[in-house]
Amino acid sequence: xxxxxxxxxxxxxxxxxxxxxxxxxxxxxxxxxxxxxxxxxxxxxxxxxxxxxxxxxxxxxxxxxxxxxxxxxxxxxxxxxxxxxxxxxxxxxxxxxxxxxxxxxxxxxxxxxxxxxxxxxxxxxxxxxxxxxxxxxxxxxxxxxxxxxxxxxxxxxxxxxxxxxxxxxxxxxxxxxxxxxxxxxxx
Amino acid sequence: xxxxxxxxxxxxxxxxxxxxxxxxxxxxxxxxxxxxxxxxxxxxxxxxxxxxxxxxxxxxxxxxxxxxxxxxxxxxxxxxxxxxxxxxxxxxxxxxxxxxxxxxxxxxxxxxxxxxxxxxxxxxxxxxxxxxxxxxxxxxxxxxxxxxxxxxxxxxxxxxxxxxxxxxxxxxxxxxxxxxxxxxxxx
Numbered sequence: 001x002x003x004x005x006x007x008x009x010x011x012x013x014x015x016x017x018x019x020x021x022x023x024x025x026x027x028x029x030x031x032x033x034x035x036x037x038x039x040x041x042x043x044x045x046x047x048x049x050x051x052x053x054x055x056x057x058x059x060x061x062x063x064x065x066x067x068x069x070x071x072x073x074x075x076x077x078x079x080x081x082x083x084x085x086x087x088x089x090x091x092x093x094x095x096x097x098x099x100x101x102x103x104x105x106x107x108x109x110x111x112x113x114x115x116x117x118x119x120x121x122x123x124x125x126x127x128x129x130x131x132x133x134x135x136x137x138x139x140x141x142x143x144x145x146x147x148x149x150x151x152x153x154x155x156x157x158x159x160x161x162x163x164x165x166x167x168x169x170x171x172x173x174x175x176x177x178x179x180x181x182x183x184x185x186x187x
Numbered sequence: 188x189x190x191x192x193x194x195x196x197x198x199x200x201x202x203x204x205x206x207x208x209x210x211x212x213x214x215x216x217x218x219x220x221x222x223x224x225x226x227x228x229x230x231x232x233x234x235x236x237x238x239x240x241x242x243x244x245x246x247x248x249x250x251x252x253x254x255x256x257x258x259x260x261x262x263x264x265x266x267x268x269x270x271x272x273x274x275x276x277x278x279x280x281x282x283x284x285x286x287x288x289x290x291x292x293x294x295x296x297x298x299x300x301x302x303x304x305x306x307x308x309x310x311x312x313x314x315x316x317x318x319x320x321x322x323x324x325x326x327x328x329x330x331x332x333x334x335x336x337x338x339x340x341x342x343x344x345x346x347x348x349x350x351x352x353x354x355x356x357x358x359x360x361x362x363x364x365x366x367x368x369x370x371x372x373x374x
Contacts, residue, residue, distance in 0.1 A: 033222050033300065112299050113220065115357045129357050158350035158369070166349035170302050170316050182345070 020046040021053060025067045030106035034113035039063070064114055069131065071107040072098055078135045084143035084150050088183045091139065092160050096179045099168045108168060133157070151186055159186050207233040208240060212254045217293040221300035226250070251301055256318065258294040259285055265322045271330035271337050275370045278326065279347050283366045286355045295355060320344070338373055346373050 024045035028037040039060050043050045057063035072095075079090035099108050133153050140150035160182045167174050211232035215224040226247050230237045244250035259282075266277035286295050320340050327337035347369045354361050 035220050035223050109299060112296060112356050129359070157353070159346055162349040162353035163345035166344070166352055169299050172316070 017046070017048055017052060018056075021048065021056075021063070022067050022070060025063065026071065026103045026106060029067075029110050030103055034064075034110055061114075064110060068107060068111045068114060071103070072111060078139045080139070080142065082146075084140075084146075084148045085183070085187055087139050087143065088156070088160070088187070089180055091136075092164070092179045092183050093176065095161060096164055096174055096176070099164065100174060105168055105171075108165060112169070129157075132161075155186060204233070204235055204239060205243075208235065208243075208250070209254050209257060212250065213258065213290045213293060216254075216297050217290055221251075221297055248301075251297060255294060255298045255301060258290070259298060265326045267326075267329065269333075271327075271333075271335045272370070272374055274326050274330065275343070275347070275374065276367060278323075279351070279366045279370050280363065282348060283351055283361055283363070286351065287361060292355055292358075295352060299356070316344075319348075342373060 021042060024042045027045065028042060039053050040050055042060075042063070043053050046053075053063065057066060076094075079087045079094070081087050081090055098104055136153040136156055140153060140156075143150040160179075163182055164174055164179065208229060211229045214232065215229060226240050227237050229247075229250070230240050233240075240250065244253060263281075266274045266281070268274050268277055285291055323340040323343055327340060327343075330337040347366075350369055351361055351366065
């Protein structure tokens, strides 16, 4: 997406507005935390009208879920390197990059905030976990079809993703060697 | 602590006020989420004066950290069953009980909210993790002194505590068999 994209291409403007609104949400989550800002404040920071936000996302909650799913790459294609070990190492490194980037912790914290069953939870965790599990499963299925013996998707969640998420949430660093070690241990 | 404890015992009243304030915080975290209530609202719900809260805890942030450390039993003694497997199973079951109880998720979510480095974080994660790691280490040291070969404390964090925390945060259930399985796999 480029700032010089001609205005007559509606996809360009729409993508730009989307990126501006997502960035405004990420900044506000980082600065104030979940629950402490409104659609009006997001729109003002993104330089768009409130009505544009409501028309596109419907509600603050849907917008926040959209940000989490996009920023945590829950919709990105999974690696397909030709081997289980290669796929898992590449995938784990991608997740590590997402969650250790400048806004990574804020987005993970938002995912947690949105995931609860209680009055504060919005069920976004179901969507996020379902997406992650579906993608993982297809990657593991490919390994099985090649004759490899992949772990369960839930084992990847428990022993590769969960340690990385918890370490990032509690402010401990994670290194590429640590992430590779989690994958090697699982395999 | 009993409701009929005579008023001339100051420890009784102090403990009662502490429990009432902790309960009010837990309820407000559950209902509204972190960041969406004040010391005045906590005091009103607990039936105490604002000044009592400030005198005892100093600030909202210190009070919230105190609630997290207490509710997650970070100050409780560790099990000492005579074997590494027994200690780890008992410990993991205790943690599972804490975080799956009625207010468990709300307290875990509060711990996450308080743990960040950013403007929303209060460094409570350091205190919580430091307590947990210190306690775990002493339990593992006892096993080593008995001639057993214990894992590192960080391996217990990564492969027993982290999966339980993440599953609870994302609304997935955990069973006693699942928790035992995490310990068996680590050992």
